[in-house]
Amino acid sequence: MTLTVCVSDYWQHRHYFNQQPANSPVRRLSLQLDAITANYLLRELLQQKVLAQKLQQNDGVELLWLALSPPERDTIDYKWGEMLRHTIWEHVEVEHLMSWLSTLGGGFSALGEQFERCAETAGKISLQQLTIGLRLGDPFLQARCKLYYSISLIQRGQLRQAKHLIRSQHRFALQFKEYDQRLMRMCLGIWLRLRFEYEERRSRRCRQSAGHSQ
Structure with missing residues (x-):
């Protein structure tokens, strides 16, 4: 007992x-x-x-x-305080780094509409953000970084990979849509962009087929 x-x-x-x-x-x-x-x-x-x-x-x-x-004298846990100080400092620095990466990635992503090299750079920045998200253990941040990377895939014409990536993040977002509506809106918005690219690809192929037939 x-x-x-x-x-x-x-x-x-x-x-x-x-x-x-x-x-x-x-x-x-x-x-x-x-x-x-x-x-x-x-x-x-x-x-x-x-x-x-x-x-x-x-x-x-x-x-x-x-x-x-109550104890006669309160004690100070210096070891725990130092661990907490370092953890908070690291978190602040990581958040600062994520802000810079988001700004930089957004700029390259915008240029990626015209230049494939910029789209590749934006994708690399998204992967760096994903690495940070994995270190922080934040699944929502990881999902957003994967969606950013899917935009780079779309810009580079890798639509099939982007489709699978967006679908997997959409399934995740459905489980937690009451906690993170922004993630759900991101999935839907990028999915519309993907559909547009598929339509554009079909249109180009139809025009090319019509040109060859003539």
């Missing part, structure tokens, strides 16, 4: 861990501890199990009641 631990916080709210159904009165051990000491004790009880087993086997304790009191 697992030892049940109850933590009673400053406001007398009770938080149970490993709670077991009690059909009869249980033997309880009550401890009044400051919050810092209680945190270390709780981690020991839940992760290592050795102390919990000794309390059960040697003392017959079934419920450990930890009543929290």
Whole structure:
């Protein structure tokens, strides 16, 4: 049987861990501890199990009641603070980089309507953004980067690849359309652009066929 631990916080709210159904009165051990000491004790009880087993086997304790009191002096977790500072700094720098890449990619994408080399460069920028999105673990950012890349594919005439890419992102957007309407609108807008390019390709082929027949 697992030892049940109850933590009673400053406001007398009770938080149970490993709670077991009690059909009869249980033997309880009550401890009044400051919050810092209680945190270390709780981690020991839940992760290592050795102390919990000794309390059960040697003392017959079934419920450990930890009543929290404020510590005499607050402690500063410098290691956690440094980790948090570095994470926030990295996130700010990445967001700054994404803004520059978006501006640069938009410019090359606009030029890509006339120059294939610019369209290729815009595609490479989208892939760089996708790499950042993968590092951040943001699936919505990843989806938008893939759609940006599909525009480059369309401009370079790789319509089949663009079609599959847009469809896959549209399926993703359908699952989360209530969270990211912009992603859904991007899918629909780029899909219209793809349809236009298909129509243009068909028209060119028809004109070419007509010219050869004459």
